[in-house]
Amino acid sequence: MAFALSGVMRRRARTSPGDRCPIDRTMQVVGTRSAILLMREALFGTFKFDDFVARTGLTEAVVASRLRALVVADLLVREPYQEPGQRTRHGYTLTDSGRDLMPAVLSLGQWGAKHAPGTIARQFSHADCGEPVRAVVECAAHHRLAVEEITVE
Amino acid sequence: MAFALSGVMRRRARTSPGDRCPIDRTMQVVGTRSAILLMREALFGTFKFDDFVARTGLTEAVVASRLRALVVADLLVREPYQEPGQRTRHGYTLTDSGRDLMPAVLSLGQWGAKHAPGTIARQFSHADCGEPVRAVVECAAHHRLAVEEITVE
DNA sequence: AACCTGGCTTGTGAATTGCATAGTTAGGTG
């Protein structure tokens, strides 16, 4: 059982290249509140440092530190920009790797919107056709699947 | 900007019913390593306490404590069972709420399998047609979408 | 009754996270 390996690694060795479990590895990168909120914002189009701070409500210290970690983890890249009469500053944009987190961020949001009382969910739609967007589980033949219809090996 | 509210709540008040951000709320329930690993196992069919322990590699203390929290959070329920000649024991099964985490768990796993080196991904397939299963982002008209094709309000 | 043992409960310590706060740095302008 390959997944048992993840437990053989103590928590302090979580960064070991020996971690085999994909979920465990994803959580190591975006499993903190600050990381997931920042990735949420990046996926929703936020670019500037002060917007990340304002929209997540995290402190500047945490935003700076975590954005740096997300850049190191290759989820974001810094891009210089300059507004007239101001210094050169840096914004943060997604890498391909960062973009690939969209299904996870969407589905985490969907779960909270459905099951956590008092949440205010954002609305997502397809720019071209206007239909609402969400994350779904399906097979390659486009069958929409419930948990019981899935086999795991 | 409704999402700024989540930051107004200090971290120590994260359990406040004032949290409005769906993702933040989901992470409060399953944002720990132990919770996500246990939910992974429950979604993949694990039922017995000692199997949760063996398959996650977490300690019994953590499994017991976290399973209890997941029951309180209405993601799992305890079910008594008894094998011949043994005591009554309890297994853990999914609630509807727990089942609804499947897209999130799948997509977190997909991301790790694709982007984290050295991971060993499980294979999921549709029991009926045998086609591989995954989490995707699409609109109600079944268009498969990239990040740039989604508008947020 | 005693015994066994699976599933906890409890306590300790290390690591991590994020808040609050003070301070620093560097890219501009005047």
Added chain:
DNA sequence: CACCTAACTATGCAATTCACAAGCCAGGTT
């Protein structure tokens, strides 16, 4: 040059998580 200030860096603190280990409890059997 001085000044401004956005984006950090650094520090102290509290809370949380999880590993480790000891101990407890309760449902069975004998």
